[in-house]
Amino acid sequence: EPEVTQTPSHQVTQMGQEVILRCVPISNHLYFYWYRQILGQKVEFLVSFYNNEISEKSEIFDDQFSVERPDGSNFTLKIRSTKLEDSAMYFCASSDPSGPVNTEAFFGQGTRLTVV
């Protein structure tokens, strides 16, 4: 069964450093998403990406964050100048817009980011 793959599974970084979280979406999917979940809290939408540009973003997704699809398979989330409150589980997801309108999103297993 196709799956969304995220690397690394766990990333520890020092406050103020930049991190890049990587995702390989399902190959024929064209919608990509990043979500985050702070420990004990809800899953929160960050950004969606379609046709090589951001299609929607939440208030959380400020100038500290950026996304990129550097090649035909990877989708990355860059967090600049990390803060302690960026510590969370980050989930990548993808969906297929060429299917019926009522499709579903497939999530990766997440990257746990710990900022120290």
Next chain:
Amino acid sequence: DAKTTQPPSMDCAEGRAANLPCNHSTISGNEYVYWYRQIHSQGPQYIIHGLKNNETNEMASLIITEDRKSSTLILPHATLRDTAVYYCIVLYSGNTPLVFGKGTRLSVIA
């Protein structure tokens, strides 16, 4: 904000049916009802979705009331591996970003 209301927690005996309710009284005519679950801290997993009719797949059944203001997710024979947080979400399209509420924490008990 989530447009749905779910009980915060439920228990179910292993092997019995788990019935998880969801209220979505402000749902519009072209919005779907989706269910996802999150086992421990894993990525959310799609379960089922529907518009008006009841739906069934290999994981679960979805019963939507005639006025579409509420629905029930049914896991027919719950197992310990079904212990998870279950999210009911309404949205226009599966390609729309998901808005997660707090969901229902289902505990399946041996």
